[in-house]
Amino acid sequence: MPPIIELKAIYKIYPNGVMANKGVNFSVEPGEIHALVGENGAGKSTLMKIIYGMEQPTQGQVVVEGLERHFHSSRDAIDAGIGMVHQNFMLVPSFTVAENIVLGQEPTQRGLLNKQKAIDETIQISEQYGLRVEPKAIVDSINVGMRQRVEILKALYRGANILILDEPTAVLTPQETQELFLAIRKLVEQGKTVIFITHKLREVMEVSDRVTVLRQGEVVGTLPTSEATRESLARMMVGRDVLLRVEKPPAQRGRKVMEVQRLTYINDTGRSVLNDVSFNIYAGEILGIAGVEGNGQTELVEIMTGLRPSTSGNALVNGKAVLNKTPREVRMAGVSHIPEDRLTNGLALEASINENLIVDRYFRPPYKKGASIDYKQVAELGAKSIEKYGILTPDGELPVASLSGGNMQKVIVAREFTSDPELLIAAQPTRGIDVGATEFVREQLVKQRTDGTAVLLVSADLGEVMSLSDRIITMFEGEITGVFPDAASVTEEELGLYMLGIKHQSKEEMEELL
């Protein structure tokens, strides 16, 4: 069968001079699930945006179903039966699910919106493809899993035959990922073709038929998934052997750095998000929090870092109260923070890389000089960070918005690791970053801990929590359900029971271990 999509010698040079694709040849067979992998900044999203008409290739041909195409906007690609789910959600938060799905193509009756029809059609395609959504729910109030399904339904509603999914699993829990894979398989059974981008090689092995590896804008190769292994793919991506496992010397637990006491938080809608949470973190250990997303971990981290006020309770860093203080006060107490939502809390997108690197320290020497900033110091720090953390950019003066998703994360990691913290709070530190960078971040986390920093790790990736942590606590519905003082001796199944609230240690049992 002829390929349904064929890219021939695609070059893409962005206006800022970055060459994101260099002579890419890429072809997708009808009815397959084709995985696309590569390091952060390898040019995956760019290539997909070219297929979806959002970017125009500088040179090269796009052939869809045997016809050469020149898409000028997404509109053209949609009309040609292509749909794309973007790396970052593209939804209107105050609209309902149904309104988002029909956006731009609303059913009408005598010129006015036909809201009932929008709901009916949403229900109909939702059932047809087994993607469960609540048509009348406001998008702002639904969880990430459902948002993801809304995004896919948006494309299907427009009659997409070819579906591009750009890192759809980055924000999903393991359960939601499984549901998504089920849906993808069902789509393929119904004759759709799926292109799937991910950094998780286990997912590539699990769901795809073929896989293409990109490195620095070029195709390294395309092969049937059955002929690939995680190790071989990682090697193709990075160009060297990658350690998929973490090497970790035994922990040397030191003094108590942070103490959280009876923390309770009730949110604006009156829901109890955290309920009487107490635990300690010690120097030289990594404390991991395992839990299905949305069980209070996000709020816990935000409260601990001064981003959110608490309702009651206490938290001390080296004996100093940090609750309900400003983020700067918390940071001055020796806490650094890799936030979960890097686009809103981690970075100022329009500001330069260098500026983002000094936002937590511009007000003190050596970066402060008189009433102004010593830009020579800033440039030095920038250059050093870019080199040490492998941030892919020609220049530290460029806006962060021009970086690929994974490179944005590296900027945050660089800032937080170089601030010499007593306590490092890392929320989803490897979300959306490539294997090489993940290896690096994990190594650095372990190194910080071995050098005596207290580390709190919150991650939706259970494998990550288990392999990095020295001690693990599980959270369910805002409460701590279990403590495991020796992370190496607990199994995934066991943790799962506590994460889902099926098992529960008693207060007395936990008291000593927290």
Added chain:
Amino acid sequence: MSFDVVLRSIFSAAFLASVLRISTPLILPALGGLITDLSGAVNIALEGIMLTSAFTGVVVSAYSGSVFLGVLAGVASGVLISFVLGWFHLHLETNIILAGIAINILATGGTIFLLYVLTGDKGNSQSLASGRVPNINIPLIQDIPFLGRVISGQHIFVWLAFILTWLVSIYLYRTPWGTHLRAVGENPQAAETMGINVKRTRMIALLISGFLASFGGMTMSMAYLTIFQREMTAGRGFIALAAVYLGGRKPWGTLLAAILFGFADALSHQLGSLRIPSQLVQTIPYIVTILALVIYNLREQAVKRERRRKFQEQHMQSMASVE
């Protein structure tokens, strides 16, 4: 005049009628402000647009002798200015706030300059005979005892303000274009990827706002008065924006907020007859605007606190009952 006379007159039909009349030049630009705010490119040149339209309407109606032509020219000038603003913002990518400020300054100076050129007077257009838009009497309604005297006999723009509020609310919430406009304002990238043209949508919003604000301006010079005075809009274009937020960014809410400000304005006219320094009395509408916004925000926060407190109580109770 004593205080209780003032008080009694506030609750008279004539006073309420004047509230509607005075609110109109706030309601109309506020609707324009609302639409542009929802589209994500807020028009802060409403003031300048009103001023320009007020001036153009008077001049064209005076020279042509036709009220209709005057209104038409007034609207055209308002829409044209928004187009210029849109052009600068959307095509040349100027900051819309800066471009808006520039237009406001230009409108203030420009109208005075042209007034002087045409009449030799820098203060007002006394020597020009401006047209006046007609009043509307409605046979049955005008006979209803109190209400009839409030709403009948109002000039056409008062009616227009209410009708347009209704139309704007249909446009925003019941048509695809309005939906696209709101989507563009909230998440332009999402709209773009769904094939909606963001720039075009914002341009249309700006043009509509120019259309609406121009009626607000002409209300001042061709209905309320029949004369153009320098800087006669006196900040209404900005108070209109305050009404948008106080009204919760909803059409009818905006209308009510604008009427509240109109009420304050009308009140200051009434109090003008008391022996209170007039400078002080004239600040009332502006002080009410600030107070209203402050109270609105305090209330929002109180509602949130209350919800939290209630929950905690319930929570404590349920904990107590468990033990």
